[in-house]
Amino acid sequence: xxxxxxGSITDVSGIEAGHAxxxxxxxxxxxxxxxxxxxAGGVVRGLAPxxxxxxxxxxxxxxxxxxxxxxxxxxxxxxxxxxxxxxGQ
Numbered sequence: 001x002x003x004x005x006x007g008s009i010t011d012v013s014g015i016e017a018g019h020a021x022x023x024x025x026x027x028x029x030x031x032x033x034x035x036x037x038x039x040a041g042g043v044v045r046g047l048a049p050x051x052x053x054x055x056x057x058x059x060x061x062x063x064x065x066x067x068x069x070x071x072x073x074x075x076x077x078x079x080x081x082x083x084x085x086x087x088g089q
Contacts, residue, residue, distance in 0.1 A: 009032060014034055014035070014036050014038075015032060015033070015034055016032070016033040016034075016035075017030065017031065017032045017033070018030070018031050019031075025077075026073075027072070027073040027077065027078070028072075028073055029070060029071065029072040029073070029078065029081050029085075030070070030071045030072075031068060031069070031070050031071075031085060032068065032069045032070075032071075033067065033068045034066070034067055034068070035067060037064075037065030037066065037067050038065060038066060038067075039064070039065065039066075040057045040063075040065075040066040040069065041057050041058075041059075042054055042057050050076065050078065050079050052079055052082045068085065070082050070085040
């Protein structure tokens with residue numbers, strides 16, 4: 001358990017997390033990794049959300065595990081950040 005943030009997602013064995021913020025642009029991103037893979041599901045809400053590959057985690061798909069999740073801000077800029085996340089850059 002982390003002494004800095006007890007009860008955080010990183011208390012779960014095998015989960016890694018990181019965050020970056022661009023204060024001048026008022027945006028940021030949070031990445032969560034599970035190198036062994038994990039079952040995933042999600043809900044998209046909002047009036048104009050931008051998503052990438054969310055359809056893969058809906059019920060009935062053949063994707064059994066995901067290895068990372070990226071949460072971003074900044075609209076289309078956030079979607080562009082996912083390219084680096086997906087390729088490990």
